[in-house]
Amino acid sequence: RKEVEQDPGPFNVPEGATVAFNCTYSNSASQSFFWYRQDCRKEPKLLMSVYSSGNEDGRFTAQLNRASQYISLLIRDSKLSDSATYLCVVNIRGTGRRALTFGSGTRLQVQP
Amino acid sequence: EPEVTQTPSHQVTQMGQEVILRCVPISNHLYFYWYRQILGQKVEFLVSFYNNEISEKSEIFDDQFSVERPDGSNFTLKIRSTKLEDSAMYFCASTTTGVNYGYTFGSGTRLTVV
Numbered sequence: 001r002k003e004v005e006q007d008p009g010p011f012n013v014p015e016g017a018t019v020a021f022n023c024t025y026s027n028s029a030s031q032s033f034f035w036y037r038q039d040c041r042k043e044p045k046l047l048m049s050v051y052s053s054g055n056e057d058g059r060f061t062a063q064l065n066r067a068s069q070y071i072s073l074l075i076r077d078s079k080l081s082d083s084a085t086y087l088c089v090v091n092i093r094g095t096g097r098r099a100l101t102f103g104s105g106t107r108l109q110v111q112p
Numbered sequence: 113e114p115e116v117t118q119t120p121s122h123q124v125t126q127m128g129q130e131v132i133l134r135c136v137p138i139s140n141h142l143y144f145y146w147y148r149q150i151l152g153q154k155v156e157f158l159v160s161f162y163n164n165e166i167s168e169k170s171e172i173f174d175d176q177f178s179v180e181r182p183d184g185s186n187f188t189l190k191i192r193s194t195k196l197e198d199s200a201m202y203f204c205a206s207t208t209t210g211v212n213y214g215y216t217f218g219s220g221t222r223l224t225v226v
Contacts, residue, residue, distance in 0.1 A: 034214050041222075043203055044155060046214035087155070089214075098143055098207070099168055100215065102155040 001026045004103035006088050012109045017078045021106045023071040023088030030101075032091035033064055035073045037084045038105065044087055047073075078110045114138040116218035118204050124224045125194055133189045133221045135204030144187045145205040145215065146179065148172070155203070161187065194225045 006023045013019050025033075033050035048055065050062040050071055061074040071088055085105040092101065117136040125131050137144050146158040159169040161179055178190045187206075191198055201222050205215040 036214075041201070043217040043219050045217070049214060098160055099145070099157040099170070101157070104154040
């Protein structure tokens with residue numbers, strides 16, 4: 001089983017749509033969770049951290065379900081500029097580990 | 113906004129040659145990392161570096177790879193004898209003391225081994 005699993009997409013949605021991405025992780029020792037955004041051939045950029053209580057940043061809402069080992073990202077009112085690959089990322093803490101484990105990403109294409 | 117700087121942006125090298133990829137992390141960051149991304153694949157961890165030594169490495173980071181922080185600002189990744197399968201985008205990253213805030217990645221070096 002992959003450590004971090006995502007639906008690769010692509011998700012093709014019209015401008016203004018709401019779209020949700022899901023992610024599951026296999027290691028229950030995972031402690032920190034993030035969504036990164038990656039544009040084609042560019043570096044990953046932190047979109048938001050994901051907290052146990054859920055958190056929101058403008059049009060973006062992230063949720064974490066530790067019992068199900070499941071993370072989600074909701075994007076409301078999609079913009080053309082949201083077109084990118086969204087990476088689910090976890091950190092497995094313990095013995096000083098700071099390495100991040102990345103999912104393969106979910107591609108979003110917002111269409112006019 | 114502070115940024116992580118990587119040079120060169122693109123490097124082409126012949127198989128068997130040594131390459132050095134360079135990074136300047138954010139100045140007050142303490143942890144430094146190298147990741148790679150083969151075209152069309154996921155981002156993979158290579159190595160982390162703290163207090164002038166490797167703190168963690170993956171199985172990808174074998175004896176062909178080494179890292180250095182030679183002068184307190186640069187952070188380098190050396191590949192001793194490149195193979196075709198080393199062709200990838202290499203990303204440097206840095207963080208402060210905790211990972212909870214995520215990383216800042218550099219814009220990457222595209223390494224092409226021919």
